[in-house]
Amino acid sequence: MSGAVREDTRTVVTGLGITAPNGLGTRPYWDAVRAGHSGIGRLTRFDPAGYPATLAGEIDDFDPKAHLPNRLLPQTDQVTRLALVAAEWALADAGVDTAALADFDMGVLTAASSGGFEFAQKELGNLWSKGSGFVSAYQSFAWFYAVNSGQISIRHGMKGPSGVVVSDQAGGLDAIAHARRQIRRGTALMVSGAMDATLCPWGWAALWTSGQLHTGTDPAAAYLPFDERAAGHVPGEGGAILILESADAASARGARSYGEIAGYAATFDPAPHTGREPGLRAAIERALADAGLGPDDIDVVFADAAGLPEPDRIEAEAITAVFGHRGVPVTAPKTMTGRLYSGAGPLDVATALLAIEAGTIPPTINVAQNSGTPLDLVVGGARHATMRAALVLARGYGGFNAAMVLTAPEGRALP
Structure with missing residues (x-):
C-alpha cells in the first residue's frame, strides 16, 4: 500500500515490452x-494520397488475434x-x-x-451515416486517453495507484517518473510507459495541424534531426511498457534488473517571444542533480530530435551548455521509427537500458555529421562504448520538457 515518499528507495526496471515499427x-x-534498420515507409493503413504527408512509422506485422482473446477485440483500438x-x-x-x-x-500509470482515434473515427462515422443505434457502447471509453491504463489494470487485476499523463512526447517520461514516485511510496510493482497510434485519417489530420510533419516521399530523407536538410518529423505508432519495482524487492525475488531510474x-x-531561455537545459541539470551525477558521468544522450531547425538548435544548445562542445555521444534512434509521441x-x-547492457549505442540513421554541429552525433552505424549512465530527453508540443537519467544495475559487469 502507498504511504509517505521515501526518496532513498531505488527504482529499477525489471521488464520490457516493446512494439515498434521496426x-x-x-x-x-x-x-x-542497433543495425540501423528503419520501419518508416509509405502509409498503408489508409490511402494518404490526398494528404500533404504520406510517410509514417507503421507496425505492419501485428495481428491482435494472435495475441489477445476475441472478447477484447471489439472493445479496443489499435493503440x-x-x-x-x-x-x-x-x-x-x-x-x-x-x-x-x-x-x-x-x-x-501510462501516458497518452x-x-x-481509429476506433472513434469508425464509430463517429457510424453515427453520422447510420444513426446513434449503430454506435458501439465501447465508444464510451475506447477513444479515451486513460483507456490503456484501464484495460491493463482490468486484465491483470491491478487495483493500486493508476492514472494517465497527457503531455505529448514528454508524457512518456513523466508517466515513468510518477510510477517511480509510487514505488517510493510503497507500491510493490508499477506498470508504466506509453503507447500511441493515430494512423487513421482523423488522427492524421490532427497531426498535420501541428505544422511539423515532413512532406517528402523518400523515407531515407524524411526525418533528419540536427541535419541541414531537416524539414519536419515522421509520425509513428508504438512505444514501450516497463515494469518498475524497488531495487530491494527485485533483488529479494531474484529478478533481473535492466537498470535504475536514477533521476x-x-x-x-x-x-x-519573451526572450527567456527555453526550459530544456534546466530539465537536464535538475535530472542530473536528482540522480546525484554530474555531466561527466553521462555516457550517452538519447535526444528528443524534433527534426526542425529551430527546435533542433535549442536542443543542441542545451546539450552543449551542459556537456560541452561534442562532450558526449548523442543519438536519436527514433529516426528509424518516427516520432511515437507519448x-x-x-x-x-x-533502448538506453538495452544499449547500456550491450555496450552499443544505436545510430541516428540517414543524418550526415557536419562540422557545424556542436553535437557528437552517432551516425554511420552503431558505436561500441562502455556505459554506466544515459540521459533521455523528450519534449511535448506546447512547451513540455522532460529529462530522465538511467544507470546500470549495481554489480553488473561492464560489457
Whole structure:
C-alpha cells in the first residue's frame, strides 16, 4: 500500500515490452535498431494520397488475434491492443506472477497523446451515416486517453495507484517518473510507459495541424534531426511498457534488473517571444542533480530530435551548455521509427537500458555529421562504448520538457 515518499528507495526496471515499427518484441526491435534498420515507409493503413504527408512509422506485422482473446477485440483500438500485448510481454520478461501479489500492491500509470482515434473515427462515422443505434457502447471509453491504463489494470487485476499523463512526447517520461514516485511510496510493482497510434485519417489530420510533419516521399530523407536538410518529423505508432519495482524487492525475488531510474526532472518553456531561455537545459541539470551525477558521468544522450531547425538548435544548445562542445555521444534512434509521441520516451528509455547492457549505442540513421554541429552525433552505424549512465530527453508540443537519467544495475559487469 502507498504511504509517505521515501526518496532513498531505488527504482529499477525489471521488464520490457516493446512494439515498434521496426520490431515487434524486445529482441527483434533491438536487433533492428542497433543495425540501423528503419520501419518508416509509405502509409498503408489508409490511402494518404490526398494528404500533404504520406510517410509514417507503421507496425505492419501485428495481428491482435494472435495475441489477445476475441472478447477484447471489439472493445479496443489499435493503440490499446499494442499496449495490452506490450504489458503482457513486460510482465513475462520480469517474471512477475500477478496472482502472487495483492491487487492493491500493483498499479498502472501510462501516458497518452491521443487515445483510440481509429476506433472513434469508425464509430463517429457510424453515427453520422447510420444513426446513434449503430454506435458501439465501447465508444464510451475506447477513444479515451486513460483507456490503456484501464484495460491493463482490468486484465491483470491491478487495483493500486493508476492514472494517465497527457503531455505529448514528454508524457512518456513523466508517466515513468510518477510510477517511480509510487514505488517510493510503497507500491510493490508499477506498470508504466506509453503507447500511441493515430494512423487513421482523423488522427492524421490532427497531426498535420501541428505544422511539423515532413512532406517528402523518400523515407531515407524524411526525418533528419540536427541535419541541414531537416524539414519536419515522421509520425509513428508504438512505444514501450516497463515494469518498475524497488531495487530491494527485485533483488529479494531474484529478478533481473535492466537498470535504475536514477533521476528525473520536468520543466515548461516560457511563452514565445519573451526572450527567456527555453526550459530544456534546466530539465537536464535538475535530472542530473536528482540522480546525484554530474555531466561527466553521462555516457550517452538519447535526444528528443524534433527534426526542425529551430527546435533542433535549442536542443543542441542545451546539450552543449551542459556537456560541452561534442562532450558526449548523442543519438536519436527514433529516426528509424518516427516520432511515437507519448510512446517515444519510454521506447528511448528501453533502448538506453538495452544499449547500456550491450555496450552499443544505436545510430541516428540517414543524418550526415557536419562540422557545424556542436553535437557528437552517432551516425554511420552503431558505436561500441562502455556505459554506466544515459540521459533521455523528450519534449511535448506546447512547451513540455522532460529529462530522465538511467544507470546500470549495481554489480553488473561492464560489457
